[in-house]
Amino acid sequence: MLTVAALCAVALLLFFIQQGRRGERLATLAIEDSSSIVDSAILMEDDKYDEELYYLAVAEQYASMIPADKVILARLIDTVNHHIAYCETGYRPSCYLFDLETLTTEVIFGGDNGFYADTKLLIVDSIRAWRLIDNNVYFVATNGAPGSSYVDSTLVFSVDLQSRRLSPVDVGTDAYFRGERQLLVGHASLLYRSFFTGEAVYSETVTTVNL
Numbered sequence: 001m002l003t004v005a006a007l008c009a010v011a012l013l014l015f016f017i018q019q020g021r022r023g024e025r026l027a028t029l030a031i032e033d034s035s036s037i038v039d040s041a042i043l044m045e046d047d048k049y050d051e052e053l054y055y056l057a058v059a060e061q062y063a064s065m066i067p068a069d070k071v072i073l074a075r076l077i078d079t080v081n082h083h084i085a086y087c088e089t090g091y092r093p094s095c096y097l098f099d100l101e102t103l104t105t106e107v108i109f110g111g112d113n114g115f116y117a118d119t120k121l122l123i124v125d126s127i128r129a130w131r132l133i134d135n136n137v138y139f140v141a142t143n144g145a146p147g148s149s150y151v152d153s154t155l156v157f158s159v160d161l162q163s164r165r166l167s168p169v170d171v172g173t174d175a176y177f178r179g180e181r182q183l184l185v186g187h188a189s190l191l192y193r194s195f196f197t198g199e200a201v202y203s204e205t206v207t208t209v210n211l
Helices: 002-023 051-063
Strands: 031-033 070-077 082-088 095-099 104-109 115-117 120-122 124-133 136-143 154-160 166-172 174-178 182-193 200-210
Touching: 051 070, 051 082, 070 124, 082 124, 115 166, 120 166, 124 174, 136 174, 154 174, 154 182, 166 174, 166 182, 166 200
Parallel strands: none
Antiparallel strands: 070 082, 082 095, 095 104, 115 120, 124 136, 136 154, 154 166, 174 182, 182 200
16 A cells, blocks of 8 residues: 555656646747758747747847848738848848748849839949838938939839839938938939039929828
8 A cells, every 4th residue: 555655646746747847848949050040939828839929039030140231121020921121231232031931032122233113223322221111111322323413312212021012212312211201302403503613503402201
C-alpha cells in the first residue's frame, strides 16, 4: 500500500510540473543571419498561432538590420499583408518592398533610367522628404531629368503601398510638408532675364495641396 501511494504521489507531482511548463511557453524569435529568418511562433494562451504578432516581431528584427543608407517607410502588417517598405537615401535612390513571409524583395521604383508615375517619366536624384498618409507614401524629390531648371527642380509623387501604383502629385521650385495632411509647393514663371547679368527673374506663388 505504501508503495502504491508513493507512486501515485510521484505521478501527480510530474503531472503538475508538466502543466506548469506548458503554461509558461512564450514566443521566440531568432535571426540566423542577415539573409534568413528562423521560423518561430508566437503562441497565445489557447495555443493558437497569432500571425499578426509574429510578423510584427519579424518586422522589428528585419528593420534593425537595415543599413544606415536606407530608411524604413512603413510596416504593413495585418492578416493579409506582411511587408516592410524602405527606401535608399543616396543618389538615384530606389524604393523596395520586402515580403516577410516569402523573404523576397520587390522594387517599387528607382534606377538611373527613371520610372513611370502613371504616364509621366520621373528621374529622381535624391529624396528630400517623405510622409506616410494612410496607405500612401508621398515623396519630395530633386528632379534629375535632363533639361530640368529652377521652375521644375522639385518633384512630388506618391506610391500606394497596397496597389504599388505610382502617381505624380506636382512639380515646382520647392515643396515641404505642413501639418499632418498638407503640402506646400512653390511655383515659378519666368518673367525676363536681366539685360546686363542674364539673371532670370521669376514671379512666384505657393500652392497648398491637401493629401
